[in-house]
Amino acid sequence: MTSLFAIVDGNNFYASCERVFNPELEGRPVVVLSNNDGAVIARSNEAKALGIKMGVPAFEIKDLVRRHDIKVLSSNYELYGDMSRRVVETLSRFTPNLEIYSIDESFLDLGDFYNVDLNEYARTIKETVKRWTGIPVAVGVAPSKTLAKVANRISKKSAKANGVLVLTDERHIEEALKRTEVADVWGIGPRYTRKLAAFGITTAWHLRNVTDAFARKHLTVVGLRTVRELRGMSCIDLEMVPAAKQNICTSRSFGKTLTELGDIRGALATHTVRCASKLRSQKSCAGVLTVFLQTSRFNDPGQCYFNSRTIKLDCPTSSELELLRYATGALQSIYREGYRYKKAGIILQDIVPDNQVQLNLLCSPNIDRDMKLMRALDSLRDRFGHKSVRYGVQGIKEEWALKQENVSPCFTTRLEDIIRVRS
DNA sequence: TCTGGGGTCCTAGGACCC
DNA sequence: TCTGGGGTCCTAGGACCC
Numbered sequence: 001m002t003s004l005f006a007i008v009d010g011n012n013f014y015a016s017c018e019r020v021f022n023p024e025l026e027g028r029p030v031v032v033l034s035n036n037d038g039a040v041i042a043r044s045n046e047a048k049a050l051g052i053k054m055g056v057p058a059f060e061i062k063d064l065v066r067r068h069d070i071k072v073l074s075s076n077y078e079l080y081g082d083m084s085r086r087v088v089e090t091l092s093r094f095t096p097n098l099e100i101y102s103i104d105e106s107f108l109d110l111g112d113f114y115n116v117d118l119n120e121y122a123r124t125i126k127e128t129v130k131r132w133t134g135i136p137v138a139v140g141v142a143p144s145k146t147l148a149k150v151a152n153r154i155s156k157k158s159a160k161a162n163g164v165l166v167l168t169d170e171r172h173i174e175e176a177l178k179r180t181e182v183a184d185v186w187g188i189g190p191r192y193t194r195k196l197a198a199f200g201i202t203t204a205w206h207l208r209n210v211t212d213a214f215a216r217k218h219l220t221v222v223g224l225r226t227v228r229e230l231r232g233m234s235c236i237d238l239e240m241v242p243a244a245k246q247n248i249c250t251s252r253s254f255g256k257t258l259t260e261l262g263d264i265r266g267a268l269a270t271h272t273v274r275c276a277s278k279l280r281s282q283k284s285c286a287g288v289l290t291v292f293l294q295t296s297r298f299n300d301p302g303q304c305y306f307n308s309r310t311i312k313l314d315c316p317t318s319s320e321l322e323l324l325r326y327a328t329g330a331l332q333s334i335y336r337e338g339y340r341y342k343k344a345g346i347i348l349q350d351i352v353p354d355n356q357v358q359l360n361l362l363c364s365p366n367i368d369r370d371m372k373l374m375r376a377l378d379s380l381r382d383r384f385g386h387k388s389v390r391y392g393v394q395g396i397k398e399e400w401a402l403k404q405e406n407v408s409p410c411f412t413t414r415l416e417d418i419i420r421v422r423s
Numbered sequence: 424t425c426t427g428g429g430g431t432c433c434t435a436g437g438a439c440c441c
Numbered sequence: 442t443c444t445g446g447g448g449t450c451c452t453a454g455g456a457c458c459c
Contacts, residue, residue: 034427041427057426075427102459189457220433222457249429256424298426345428403425 003234004110004118004141004168007148008091008125010084011136011156011163013104014042017083018073020134021411021421029070033058036253036403037074074404082412086133094125099238107145109238118166126163142167145236146229149186150176150204177205177230187226192219204230244282244351250275251345254400257296258341264293265328266395268344272327273391275346276320277381280374285316285357287350289323291330296342305341307334314362316352319370320377323348324393385414 029046097109140152155165208230292308409417
C-alpha cells in the first residue's frame with residue numbers, strides 16, 4: 001500500500017461553531033435549524049441522545065425543547081463559513097495537499113507518512129485544531145478515502161478511539177468493516193441500501209467481498225469504485241483545486257407565502273444578484289438560465305403549482321443587469337395569479353470561463369460598461385456587505401425575508417456584531 | 424401555521440448523421 | 442426501393458454527497 005488519506009471532520013459542526021462563542025451552550029442539548037427555522041440540520045451530542053433526528057421539522061420537537069431546555073438556534077452561515085476557513089487554515093499547516101470537501105470536512109493526502117506514528121500524528125492534528133479554532137474534530141486515516149470515512153465514523157462512536165482512528169492493518173480494517181452498516185458507507189444511499197439488502201448485503205464487509213461484475217451491474221462504475229476503495233485500493237483522488245462549478249443555483253423558501261408578483265420579483269432579483277456574484281467569483285459566464293417558482297410541496301393537490309422557464313441567452317454573460325432582465329422576464333411568464341407561493345430560484349448553466357466567451361452579433365453592446373460596473377459592485381459588497389448596494393427591483397421591504405428567530409451574532413466577521421457582543 | 428439549499432456523476436434512450 | 446450498422450449529441454431521470 002502506498003496511498004494514505006486522512007479525513008478531518010468537525011463534530012456537529014454548526015453546533016460546535018455556536019459553542020465556541022457561547023460557553024453557556026456547553027454540555028446542553030443544542031440544535032441548529034435550516035433556513036426559515038424549518039428543520040433540524042445540526043445537533044449536539046446531547047440533542048442526539050434525546051432522539052432528535054436529522055431533518056425533522058422544528059414544530060415536531062416543540063415539546064421536547066420545552067421539557068429538556070434545548071437551545072434552538074437559527075443557522076448563521078456567515079459564522080460557520082468563517083470558522084470553516086479557520087479550520088482549513090490550521091490543517092494546511094500539516095500538509096498543503098489538502099482537499100476542502102465540504103464546509104466541515106477536509107481530506108489530507110498523507111502520501112508516504114507510513115514511517116511516522118500515524119496515531120500520534122492524527123491526534124496532534126485533532127488537538128491543534130481544537131486549540132487554534134475551538135472546534136472539536138475527528139480524524140480517520142486509511143489507504144483510501146472511503147476507508148478513511150469509515151475510520152472517521154468509528155472514531156467518533158468508540159470511547160477508546162476518542163476521535164482518532166488509523167486503519168492500516170488488515171485485521172483492523174476487517175473488524176471495522178464488519179461493524180459498519182452498508183448504509184453508512186460513503187457512496188451508498190438509501191436506494192442502494194435497499195437493493196443490496198435484497199442480496200443479503202448489509203455490512204461494509206459484505207460489500208467489500210462482492211465481485212467486480214456484481215458491483216458494476218447493480219451499482220454502476222461509481223459503486224465499483226466504492227467496492228475497490230473498501231478493499232484498500234485508492235480510486236478517488238484528492239482534488240486540491242476545486243473545479244469550476246457547472247451549475248450555480250440560488251433559491252430560498254420565502255419567510256411567508258407570497259401571492260403578489262412584485263414581492264416574488266424582489267426575492268428572485270436578490271437571488272439573481274447572489275447567483276451572478278457566485279458566477280463571477282469563479283470567473284465564469286453563463287449561457288443558459290432557468291427560473292422556477294413553486295407553492296409548498298405540502299399543499300393540497302389543487303393548490304399546488306410548479307413551473308420553470310429555461311432561456312438560452314444570446315451571449316454568455318455574468319452581468320447582473322442582463323441576468324436580471326432575463327430572469328424577471330422568465331418569472332413573468334410562469335407567474336399565475338391565485339396561488340400562495342413558497343419558493344423561487346434561479347439556476348445558471350452552460351457555464352464557460354469568462355475569457356472564452358464567443359462573441360456574436362447578438363451580444364450586448366454594453367459588455368465593457370457592465371463589467372466595469374460589476375467590478376465596482378463586487379468591491380463595494382466585499383467591503384460593506386452584500387446588502388450595501390441594491391437594485392430598485394429588489395424592493396426595500398423584503399416581504400420574503402427569511403424567518404430567523406434566534407440567530408447568533410457574526411462573532412468573527414461583522415464589526416457591528418462584535419461591538420454589540422462586547423458591550 | 425410550520426417540513427433546507429446546493430451540488431455531482433452516470434445511464435438509457437431518442438434524434439440525427441453518414 | 443430496399444438493406445445495416447455505427448457514431449455523436451442531447452436530455453431526462455436516477456443515484457449520490459454534505
